[in-house]
Amino acid sequence: MSKAAKTQETQFFHTGSAEEPFEFASGHTLPGITVAYETYGKLNATRSNAILLFHALSGSQHAAGITTSVAGTDERWTEEIHNGWWDLFIGPDKALDTKRYFIICANYLGGCYGSSGPASIDPATDKPYGSTFPPVRTCDVVKSQLALLDHLGIKQLHAVIGASVGGLLAINFATLYPERVKLVVPIASGCRTTVLxxxxxxxxxxxxxxxxxxxxxxxxxxxxxxxxxxxxxxxxxxxxxxxxxxxxxxxxxxxxxxxxxxxxxxxxxxxxxxxxxxxxxxxxxxxxxxxxxxDMWLRFDPLRDAGVKSYKELFARSKDAGQHYLVFSIDSDFCFYPEEQAELVAHLEKADVSNMHITVHSDKGHDSFLLEPQLYTPHLSFLLEGRWAKASVDRPVPEVE
Incomplete structure (x- = not known):
């Protein structure tokens, strides 16, 4: 954490009403939901520099800087999470350069850090929702965050980035709403839930x-x-x-x-x-x-959500939208094995989607994406600054492993 780490404040977006409830993929509805989020950097005049960042399983909206309290989190907002989980990557001259980009990170629907979830108060009973809170799917999270983007006036993202479970959400977002994003970065993730x-x-x-x-x-x-x-x-x-x-x-x-x-x-x-x-x-x-x-991870199915029968059909959406994927593997990953990213890249290749596949060599396992910015920053900068597109004019960008 930098000595000059900036103090951040979580913001809250509310959507839905009794007249127009938020509908989950399961068919359940809530009269309204809250999405807790933080932003870093400044949105430009054309609103074209926004990056949506999806956190991992136990992460939060607090990706950078210091946030010492969040309303509605009771005692869960402990000192351990006061520092942003991706602070090594977000800030001036870092991988996600806040002098260039406007970064948005939101707590998942179903979460416990300010977004509506089982611990939230049900206005009908004045008690926590508990078991009555609906099951959540990745497409529900994506839908809630798309509403946030609409609220912020962002029609198309420069990039969507997600690590681990967040990578599943990044793929879901990119294939459900291909016209809303240009660059897609799944880090140490996959395209399906394996048996293991x-x-x-x-x-x-x-x-x-x-x-x-x-x-x-x-x-x-x-x-x-x-x-x-x-x-x-x-x-x-x-x-x-x-x-x-x-x-x-x-x-x-x-x-x-x-x-x-x-x-x-x-x-x-x-x-x-x-x-x-x-x-x-x-x-x-x-x-x-x-x-x-x-449960959301267990039931992840981007084919079902998109209403298609094959990955070739799924990623044809990315092809038609002109998306480019940067896929990261970690060679020591025991959570999302490198074979899972290889499978994703194979599907992208069959659909003729522009992509680059980077294998990071680390002894830190899956957590490398949190700890070793030097292994990711050059490739992220190359992508986000558009240098990959310039390089591909003269020659294809090779797979780097």
């Missing part, structure tokens, strides 16, 4: 569902399902961080775990490290939001 990912997510769902305090999602007036949420985080964490990096981090500090387990005694730094990650996470996140996003 499905199993890992299902384990996390079971961890939360089987916590006795979960009560089907209606726990807000009692004890939260902290053990279930902590276990879900531990299951996911080992896919986000390379195992070698976990071992290195675990050597640094043996956290106190007294009273965590009734019979088994924690006896290794790795065990202590993972317990610490789980315990820390429950302070800043909501279990029902976690389930909504996990």
């Amino acid at each position: 990912t499905r199993l890992t997510l299902f384990e996390q769902v079971l961890a939360i569902e089987n916590d006795p305090h979960f009560k089907g999602g209606d726990y807000y007036e009692g004890e939260a399902p902290e053990y279930g949420l902590a276990l879900a985080r531990m299951i996911s964490h080992k896919t986000f961080v390379h195992l070698d990096a976990i071992e290195r981090r675990a050597r640094q500090d043996l956290k106190q775990t007294k009273g965590s387990l009734s019979w088994y005694k924690v006896q290794h730094n790795v065990e202590s490290y993972m317990l610490h990650q789980g315990k820390k996470f429950v302070k800043r996140f909501d279990a029902s939001t976690y389930l909504r996003i996990a």
